[in-house]
Amino acid sequence: MTGQARVRRWGSDLVDALTYPTTSVPRIVGGVVVAVLTYVLLILSTFPGMSMQMLGAGLKWFDDTLVLLTENVLATNGWFGLALILSYAVLTGVAVVNAAAQVSLTGVSGLSDLTGVLPGLVASGCASCGAGLLGFLGFAGALAAMPFHGDLLRVGGILLLVGFLARAGDPRTCRIDA
Template identity: 70%
Template sequence: MTTTDTASRLGRQLRDALSYPFETGRRVAAVAVVTVLTYVLLVLSTFPGMSMQMLGAGVHWFDETLVLLTQNTYATNGATGLGMIVLYALLTGIAVVHTAGQIRTTGVSSGSDLFGVLPGMVASGCASCGAGLLGFLGFAGALAALPFHGDLLRVGGIVLLLGFLARAGDPRECSL
């Protein structure tokens, strides 16, 4: 198999994987819920101290906290950084729905595909500026040393998620 054939096959599988979640209303709703939850988690984790303090004062501060931290993310990383966070959240929603479809179709035997998505989710935990999810895990010092405000890590997480989806293809079809 030539490189062109492989690239063509991966492109086709990526297209199939990206279109699968949008074929039914139930899957679209699941993608939307996971995407919003991922975005909220990423944005709130940009400044965990403020998030905990504001939300500790009352849940009625949730919307203001989300807006302030979104504005802070935009001010810190610009439209490109915020766009990568949104893209990462969307790809996470697609990957979760895709993985659920894979489990439903093939059962738990495809555990290697399940674990293939985890590095992208963990590595891009700091897809927003600041401490991010890796900061929650105790890696805030390492994140401070990253160049380009963590953009390379964001791109790496997006590439890992796209790689998982390209490798997996449509979960209803056997890739062998």
């Protein structure tokens, strides 16, 4: 297979993977729920101290906390940083729906393809949540020392997720490379 044919096939598989969650209402709902939960988790973990204080005072502060922390991400990382977090959340929703379909179709033995999603989830998740998760791991200053507020790490995590999706393609199809 030539390089141009591989790129074309990779692009086709990526489109198939990205469109698979839109093929039924339960998949759409599942993908949206995972994307929203991912976004909420990432935004709340950008400033874990504030999140715990506000939510500790009651769930009535949940919406205020979410809005304030979204504005904080926008103020510190700009539209590009917020777009990266949104992209990560949407891609996570797509990846989880595709991974669930792949497991249900191929069983647990098909998990070798699913391991490709883990580095993307960890790398991009750590960068998106900021010092919250890194602080728990003992690397509180690591994100602050990164150029572009960790946006390069976010882009790397997103690329890993895109690579997983392109490699996996539509989970309903099985292909054997010659």
